[in-house]
Amino acid sequence: MKSKAIATLGLAFALSMPMLAFAQETDIDQKVSEIFGALFGPFVSFIFYSVPIAGVSFPLIVGWLIICAIVLTVKMGFIQFTGVKHSIELLRGVYSNPDDAGEVSHFQALATALSGTVGLGNIAGVAVAVSLGGPGATFWMIMAGLFGMVSKFTECTLGVKYRTEFPDGHVSGGPMYYLSKGLANQGKPVLGKVLAVLFAIMCIFGALGGGNMFQGNQAHQMFANTFGIFTETGWLFGLILAVIVGAVIIGGIKSIAKVTEKIVPLMAAIYVGTALIILFANFSEIPTAIGVVFQGAFAPEAVGGGIVGVLIQGLKRASFSNEAGVGSAAIAHSAVRTREPLTEGYVALLEPFIDTVVICTMTALVIVITGAYTNAEGLGGVALTASAFQSVFPWFGVVLSIAVLLFAFSTMISWSYYGLKCWTYLFGEGQVTELIYKFIFCVFVVIGCSMSLGPVIDFSDAAIFAMSIANVLGLYMLMGEVRRDLSDYQARLKSGEIKRYK
Amino acid sequence: MSECLLVGIDNSDCSRRAFNFACKRAKSAAARLVVVYVIEWSPYTFNTPEENEERHKRREEEITRANESVLDPVLKQLNDAGIDGSGIVRHGNVAEVLNGLAAESGADQIIVGRIGESGLKSLLFGSVATKLVQLSTVPVTVVP
Numbered sequence: 001m002k003s004k005a006i007a008t009l010g011l012a013f014a015l016s017m018p019m020l021a022f023a024q025e026t027d028i029d030q031k032v033s034e035i036f037g038a039l040f041g042p043f044v045s046f047i048f049y050s051v052p053i054a055g056v057s058f059p060l061i062v063g064w065l066i067i068c069a070i071v072l073t074v075k076m077g078f079i080q081f082t083g084v085k086h087s088i089e090l091l092r093g094v095y096s097n098p099d100d101a102g103e104v105s106h107f108q109a110l111a112t113a114l115s116g117t118v119g120l121g122n123i124a125g126v127a128v129a130v131s132l133g134g135p136g137a138t139f140w141m142i143m144a145g146l147f148g149m150v151s152k153f154t155e156c157t158l159g160v161k162y163r164t165e166f167p168d169g170h171v172s173g174g175p176m177y178y179l180s181k182g183l184a185n186q187g188k189p190v191l192g193k194v195l196a197v198l199f200a201i202m203c204i205f206g207a208l209g210g211g212n213m214f215q216g217n218q219a220h221q222m223f224a225n226t227f228g229i230f231t232e233t234g235w236l237f238g239l240i241l242a243v244i245v246g247a248v249i250i251g252g253i254k255s256i257a258k259v260t261e262k263i264v265p266l267m268a269a270i271y272v273g274t275a276l277i278i279l280f281a282n283f284s285e286i287p288t289a290i291g292v293v294f295q296g297a298f299a300p301e302a303v304g305g306g307i308v309g310v311l312i313q314g315l316k317r318a319s320f321s322n323e324a325g326v327g328s329a330a331i332a333h334s335a336v337r338t339r340e341p342l343t344e345g346y347v348a349l350l351e352p353f354i355d356t357v358v359i360c361t362m363t364a365l366v367i368v369i370t371g372a373y374t375n376a377e378g379l380g381g382v383a384l385t386a387s388a389f390q391s392v393f394p395w396f397g398v399v400l401s402i403a404v405l406l407f408a409f410s411t412m413i414s415w416s417y418y419g420l421k422c423w424t425y426l427f428g429e430g431q432v433t434e435l436i437y438k439f440i441f442c443v444f445v446v447i448g449c450s451m452s453l454g455p456v457i458d459f460s461d462a463a464i465f466a467m468s469i470a471n472v473l474g475l476y477m478l479m480g481e482v483r484r485d486l487s488d489y490q491a492r493l494k495s496g497e498i499k500r501y502k
Numbered sequence: 503m504s505e506c507l508l509v510g511i512d513n514s515d516c517s518r519r520a521f522n523f524a525c526k527r528a529k530s531a532a533a534r535l536v537v538v539y540v541i542e543w544s545p546y547t548f549n550t551p552e553e554n555e556e557r558h559k560r561r562e563e564e565i566t567r568a569n570e571s572v573l574d575p576v577l578k579q580l581n582d583a584g585i586d587g588s589g590i591v592r593h594g595n596v597a598e599v600l601n602g603l604a605a606e607s608g609a610d611q612i613i614v615g616r617i618g619e620s621g622l623k624s625l626l627f628g629s630v631a632t633k634l635v636q637l638s639t640v641p642v643t644v645v646p
Contacts, residue, residue, distance in 0.1 A: 093545055098602060102561040102593030104554045105545030112551055169559035254553070261548040335554035417551040 040459045047462040047469075053308050061465045062316050065325040068472045069147035072154050075479050076486060080149035080349055086493070087346045094502045095343065103337040106347045113156075113332040113348065115264050116414030117355050119407035120218050120382070121321030123271075123400070126363040127384035130373050133313025135289075136296025138364035140314025145356025148324030149349040154475055154482050157345030158182065159330030160338065161485075166429075173334020174418075175327035175467075176200045176425045179474045186477065199327060199470040200422035202463050204437075206328075207422075209460015211415020212441060213448025216241055219408035220449045222382055226401040238449025244409070246442040249416050250435065257413055264410045267403040268359070274399075275362035278392050282369050289369045321360055322352040326464060327471035331418045340498070342489040345482075416441050504586075505533035508609035510540060510600045510630070511572065516615030520645035521576065524613045528585050535587040536607050537576055538600060539568045543593035565591050597633035604640050613643045 050057035073080065089095065090106050129137040155175065162181045163173025176196040183192025220237045224230050230237040247253045279286065300310045323329060329351060333344050363385055367373050372388035379387055382404065389396040416438070423437040424430075492498050509524040511517045521537070528535040541564050549557075573589035580587030590607075592599050604612050616631050631644045 096545070098592070098594070098599075101545070101599075102541065102543050102557075102564070104549070104557045107546050108549050108554060111548045112554055115548070116551075169562060170555050171558070172555070254550070257550045257552075261550055265548055332551050332554075335551065335557065337558050414551055 040462075043466075044458045044462045047466050048458075053312075058308070058312050059316070061468065062312070062319055064472060065151070065319050065465075065468055066144060066147065066315055068325050068475060069144070069151045072150040072475065072479060073147050075483055076150050076153065079153060079346075079486070080146055080353075083153075083346055083349065084353075087350050090343050090347050091350070092502070094500055095498060096501060097499075098501060100337070104335055106336065106338075106343065109333050109336040109344065110347050110350060111265065112261075112335075112414070113329045113351055114354060115261060115410045116328065116332060116418070117321065117323050117351065117411075118264075118268055118359060119411045120215065120404065121317070122355065122359045122363060123385050123404065123407070124218065124382040125317045125321050126360045127367060127379075127381050127388075129313045129317035130364055130367050131379070131381075131384055133310040134296045134300050135292045135364070135368045135373065136294075136298070136300050136307075136310040137314035137317070138293045138361060138368070139297035140311045141318040141360055141364065142314075142357050144315045144318030145322060145352045145360065148318065148322050148352040148356065151324040151475070152322075152329055152351050153345040153349040154479060155325070155327055155330040155471065156333040156348035157341050157482055157485070158475075158478055159334040160336060160341035160344045163334040171335055171337075172421055172424070174331035174421055174425075175471045175474060176203075176422060177334075178330070178478065179470060182474065182478045182481070188477075192474075195470040195474055197426065199467055199474075200425050202466040202470070203328070203331075203422040204419045204426075205463035206326075206460065206467055207415040207419025208441065208444045210464040211418065211460075212412055212444050214460055215408035215411050215415075216445050216448035217451075218382065219405045222386075222401050222404045225383070226397050235446060235450035238446040241409070241449060242442045242445035245412055245416070245445050246438070248413060249420075249441065250438045260406060260410050260413070264406050267399075267406050270399060271403055272359060272362055274389065274393065274396065275366050278366050278389070279362075279369065281392070285369055286365075289365060292368055293364075318352075318356050318360065320461075322355045323464070324352050325472055325475070326468045328415070328418050328464075328467070331421050332414065340489060342485055412445070505531050505611075506536065506607060506609045507533050507611050507613060508536045508538060508600065508604045508607060509613040510538050510596065511576065511615075512539065513572065514615060514617065516617045516645070518615075520613050520615040523643070523645050525580070525583065525585060527613075528587075529583065533586075533610075535580060535585055536603070536609060537573060537580070537587060537589045538603055539572050539589070539591045540596045540599045541565075541568060541591065541593045542596060544595065561593065564593075596630045597637055600630075600634060601637045601639070604638070609640060611641050611643060612638055613645065616644050616646050 047061055048059045049061075050059045052058070091110065093105065093107075096105065126138075126141070129141060133140075158178040159173045159175070162178035163171050164177055165171050176199050179199060180189075180192045180196040183189065183195070216238055219241070220230065220234050223237065224234075244256060248257045297310060297314075298307060300306060319325075329348060333348050336344050338344055367384060367388045370388045370391045372379075372384060372391060382400075386397050386400050389400065419441065420434060420437055424434065427433045489498070507524055507528055509521055511521050524535060527533065568591045569589070573591060577587055577589050590603060592603070600612055600614065603609075612634065614631050614634060617629065631642075635642050635644070
């Protein structure tokens with residue numbers, strides 16, 4: 001088994017060699033960019049079709065996600081505020097039957113789903129929002145995070161409700177299952193199937209792009225900038241990363257993934273902890289910073305597009321970061337074995353809160369309080385975040401590089417799983433089909449690190465957002481059902497039919 | 503109602519001594535004996551999506567294995583000796599599970615070995631026996 005896995009890995013890299021060879025030649029790099037641009041350019045411009053509002057282009061897809069989040073918030077009775085107490089009780093295991101001990105706990109499901117979303121979006125994305133939209137973007141980011149909580153609530157509830165359990169005991173779930181089964185229940189099996197397939201295809205592209213190439217690419221940039229190694233040899237960096245990713249997903253060497261899963265929360269804690277130290281050290285300036293954020297949110301100065309411009313930057317980055325309404329988290333949450341699908345929704349609504357309202361806000365406040373956003377060099381992205389932290393702790397660049405690398409790695413592992421679930425939904429479960437997907441995934445790690453393919457990156461972002469076209473349509477059609485289940489659940493919770501064990 | 507003893511076992515020599523001790527006590531007092539095998543598990547770990555997906559399957563396997571290789575032979579032994587015995591397999595923190603099950607099954611006493619399977623871990627974090635003594639609501643006998 002192991003030797004077979006190693007042989008497969010060897011084959012994977014032998015086959016990817018020619019790609020590495022052309023990766024180094026810029027003219028071929030350009031050619032690929034051109035081909036990608038020509039092939040997928042129309043798709044990218046379709047997904048990111050923008051209308052000018054107050055002189056700023058507003059991508060309709062962002063509005064699509066935000067409007068869905070607001071509609072769901074009203075429909076579910078502002079559950080992101082009323083349900084938090086219950087979410088925390090569920091996480092603490094208050095309602096877990098001791099007889100079920102040993103199954104995936106609510107905490108574990110949340111942690112796994114979070115490791116797929118916490119990452120570059122929280123570090124680099126926020127900096128982009130603040131550098132383009134000013135400090136006020138933070139306010140709108142928090143708003144988007146708060147409303148996004150209900151999108152996650154709805155999609156994760158549906159994910160658990162309509163998952164498929166296989167005879168051997170393992171489970172598969174996600175939008176492709178609730179779209180096909182849920183809409184079939186409403187007498188629309190064809191529409192359900194079409195949306196499910198559309199979602200699955202986009203999810204595979206999203207996994208290879210945003211969940212893979214983009215991550216590897218950014219990790220490489222950060223690494224090369226900080227340590228000055230692999231600057232010219234991105235393909236080598238990519239190859240090493242691909243071997244490690246391959247060892248986990250093809251070779252089944254779980255220990256690497258296990259170690260990462262344990263270090264990532266630690267890195268997140270170090271990151272948030274450092275941010276808190278910086279904020280406390282500048283305690284007296286916090287009111288000023290909050291003032292700047294509010295003023296920037298409603299009466300911005302010198303930002304293109306005024307208030308609308310700020311709003312768009314904030315909403316866009318929050319959606320990129322927490323993926324609420326995209327449908328990816330529903331795949332991760334479906335593994336939980338719970339009698340009540342609603343409990344998973346309750347737990348999942350904490351995700352955008354932790355991701356966007358807590359971690360993104362920390363980053364933003366550090367950037368605002370250190371004044372890093374007013375820099376003359378025009379820094380943006382991860383470099384801006386790094387400079388903000390380094391202005392207080394010069395050594396933080398190293399920590400940040402390691403954090404970025406680990407976040408990128410764990411996001412890759414999570415997304416490789418999301419993509420795999422969609423792949424097996426389309427092509428069936430089986431060792432050969434799964435191996436083909438995993439091999440393709442590893443090759444794309446190398447490609448992502450060795451090239452700077454603008455159009456490909458555009459395409460991968462577009463694919464992730466395209467997942468939301470099918471998913472949000474499904475959420476609208478199934479929200480009535482979730483609302484009924486929620487009322488029923490709340491009634492049983494009140495009557496004591498759902499038992500407390502602690 | 504007759505007395506009820508609860509004994510926690512794993513694969514260690516020490517737990518075997520605890521079990522033998524419990525047998526002797528149960529025999530002489532004509533007590534009920536509940537044998538518990540705890541699979542160390544925490545709900546607060548960080549897993550990969552694949553581990554989560556397979557978790558239910560693994561859990562069933564773990565329980566089957568514990569029943570087949572540990573509990574079944576022990577229960578047969580009890581049956582042969584004419585002791586009224588039952589077995590429970592459960593996941594969780596050993597001391598907490600033993601304490602919880604003692605309350606659930608109305609046990610009058612808990613019997614455990616001093617050193618379990620994970621010798622090094624107990625050296626660092628304190629042993630199951632120590633924690634149980636602090637936690638328990640019924641008398642605890644620790645067998646050396």
